Amino acid sequence: MAAVSDDLRYGAEVRRRAREAPGAGEVPAGPDVVTGRAGNAEQGAVVSLQFRISGGRVVEGRFRAFGCPHFIAAASWLTDRLRGSARPDLEAWDWREAADSLGVPPAKFGRLLTLQDAVRDAARNWPGAAGSTV
Amino acid sequence: MSAVVYLDNAATTPVDPRVVEAMLECLGPAGDFANPSATGHEPGRRARARVERAREEVAGLVGAAPGQIVWTSGATEADNLALFGAARFHRSRGRHIVTSKTEHPAVLDPCRQLEREGFEVTYLKPAADGIVSAEQVAAALRPDTILVSLMHVNNEIGVVQDVAAVGRTCRQRGVLLHVDAAQGAGKLPLDVERDCIDLLSLTAHKVHGPKGGGALCVRREPRLGLVPLQFGGGQERGLRSGTLPTHQVVGMGRAYAIAAAEMQADAERIGGLRDRLWQTLAAVPGVELNGHPTRRVPGILSVTVDGVEGESLLFSLADLAVASGSACATTSAEPSYVLRALGRSDRLAQSTLRLSLGRFTTLAEVEYAARRICEEIERLRAIAPEGIGAWRR
Missing domain, CATH: 3.40.640.10 (Type I PLP-dependent aspartate aminotransferase-like (Major domain))
Structure with a gap:
């Protein structure tokens, strides 16, 4: 019996992360947890990122995402990528890094901007940041 | 299979x-x-x-x-x-x-x-x-x-x-x-x-x-x-x-x-399989049938799944050969003009699957497909943020 072939529109890492969604879920609520949200379901992409902060750095990340496989994979990848990051790292994070790392096609770049917006939102909510809700 | x-x-x-x-x-x-x-x-x-x-x-x-x-x-x-x-x-x-x-x-x-x-x-x-x-x-x-x-x-x-x-x-x-x-x-x-x-x-x-x-x-x-x-x-x-x-x-x-000789037998068997597929999917909250409930050809079932993004659903169902709610041409990511003409929003049109059965479709295949679709809907909804769509558990 032939195996199901891989859909080559998606790179290997995108396929793995979209199927297994490592990092999906929520960090238990607490004063040391920041959340960043962005997106619009009608436009096909909504993400919620949660980071636990300790010593001024991200020590744990989780995501919830509604969107295409590239979007889910990139949200999952971010929860690993931003571990150890400080607030200025989140403020400076650029969506192109996810595009390059995961081989996201240009048609999906707009979705990655949504992800960048969520990271920026988390930076705004960082404990002690002006306007922080944490 | x-x-x-x-x-x-x-x-x-x-x-x-x-x-x-x-x-x-x-x-x-x-x-x-x-x-x-x-x-x-x-x-x-x-x-x-x-x-x-x-x-x-x-x-x-x-x-x-x-x-x-x-x-x-x-x-x-x-x-x-x-x-x-x-x-x-x-x-x-x-x-x-x-x-x-x-x-x-x-x-x-x-x-x-x-x-x-x-x-x-x-x-x-x-x-x-x-x-x-x-x-x-x-x-x-x-x-x-x-x-x-x-x-x-x-x-x-x-x-x-x-x-x-x-x-x-x-x-x-x-x-x-x-x-x-x-x-x-x-x-x-x-x-x-x-x-x-x-x-x-x-x-x-x-x-x-x-x-x-x-x-x-x-x-x-x-x-x-x-x-x-x-x-x-x-x-x-x-x-x-x-x-x-x-x-x-x-x-x-x-x-x-x-087809002329076997039309009635095919229609009864394929229609029965389609109904079985629909009965399973209809039990999932937020899954709706597209089109008239009875004036239908036996082999085609079009369902819209609220709260799930269409491309991810199709990606997750790599073990099923099904069509999406993106227009007839599969190279197009545009929402189906047919579903839009029926009043479906772009988001819901994108979150649509067309399941079409034929003479060689078996009961085992239909049961497998129904189970897999239900599994993937549940998985994708579980990783989505709260409040996507109008469906509720």
């Missing part, structure tokens, strides 16, 4: 082995491979006899006389010949055409071209269940209307139009009726005489025949004039020049003969 469960029979079907056998008899050196127009010798006459037998088989399925069948390369060519041929021949009588917004592109694109040539086209909007009523058609007819084009079965949602009622309306008003029956022929009864259909587009590959074979059934009494689209050897009474592909024609004839 194969590694990928094939539930895309509305796109195309596997060729029935009995059809393959008939086609092979027309291909090899010992077979009936000769040019069926070369009737000056025995091999040519044998090929001609095969073609004429196939013509009888195709005509027989739709209540036509064999002489009404014009072979084409498929339903797209038949649609083009019907629309351009009829509009250009009858343009002195009027330049108004009526069709619907949910027709196949093989009808809509010729209509747009005819608009560029000076014709005026009215595109009827179906009700939310996908049905275009005969009353709607009647209300759209004008003194200068020459042609109505309405599909028998919608290829995306499977609803069945009452072409007989539309046919009676058109006949009373002296307007030609073209019906694209690519999805319905061989699956539901059709009779061009009873249903007052002047032009009927047919294809082989939706009923387990070969791709590349089709026909246009043209009214003969009284004779209906058409301007041909291609010129050459004058085959098919000058309406469609070109050497006939004997094996394709014979394959289509055999497929239609089998």
Whole structure:
């Protein structure tokens, strides 16, 4: 019996992360947890990122995402990528890094901007940041 | 069960082995491979006899006389010949055409071209269940209307139009009726005489025949004039020049003969499988049926899944060959214009699956597909943020 072939529109890492969604879920609520949200379901992409902060750095990340496989994979990848990051790292994070790392096609770049917006939102909510809700 | 469960029979079907056998008899050196127009010798006459037998088989399925069948390369060519041929021949009588917004592109694109040539086209909007009523058609007819084009079965949602009622309306008003029956022929009864259909587009590959074979059934009494689209050897009474592909024609004839003999049994079995699939999916919150609940072809089930993004759902179901709510052309990410015409939002149109069953679909495949779809809906909803869509557990 032939195996199901891989859909080559998606790179290997995108396929793995979209199927297994490592990092999906929520960090238990607490004063040391920041959340960043962005997106619009009608436009096909909504993400919620949660980071636990300790010593001024991200020590744990989780995501919830509604969107295409590239979007889910990139949200999952971010929860690993931003571990150890400080607030200025989140403020400076650029969506192109996810595009390059995961081989996201240009048609999906707009979705990655949504992800960048969520990271920026988390930076705004960082404990002690002006306007922080944490 | 194969590694990928094939539930895309509305796109195309596997060729029935009995059809393959008939086609092979027309291909090899010992077979009936000769040019069926070369009737000056025995091999040519044998090929001609095969073609004429196939013509009888195709005509027989739709209540036509064999002489009404014009072979084409498929339903797209038949649609083009019907629309351009009829509009250009009858343009002195009027330049108004009526069709619907949910027709196949093989009808809509010729209509747009005819608009560029000076014709005026009215595109009827179906009700939310996908049905275009005969009353709607009647209300759209004008003194200068020459042609109505309405599909028998919608290829995306499977609803069945009452072409007989539309046919009676058109006949009373002296307007030609073209019906694209690519999805319905061989699956539901059709009779061009009873249903007052002047032009009927047919294809082989939706009923387990070969791709590349089709026909246009043209009214003969009284004779209906058409301007041909291609010129050459004058085959098919000058309406469609070109050497006939004997094996394709014979394959289509055999497929239609089998469909005629097995239509009722196939419809009952396939309809039962479709109902079983729907019963399982309907139990999942936020899953809705597209199109009329009962006026449906047995093999097509279109469902919209709220709270799940369409591309991810399709990606997750790599072990199922199904179609999405992105337009008919799978290369397009645009939401289906058919679903949008029925009032679905872009988001919900994108989150739609078309599951289409055929003669070789099994109960085990349907049960597997139902389980896998439910699993992936649950998984994708579990990783989505709260509050996506209107569905609730």
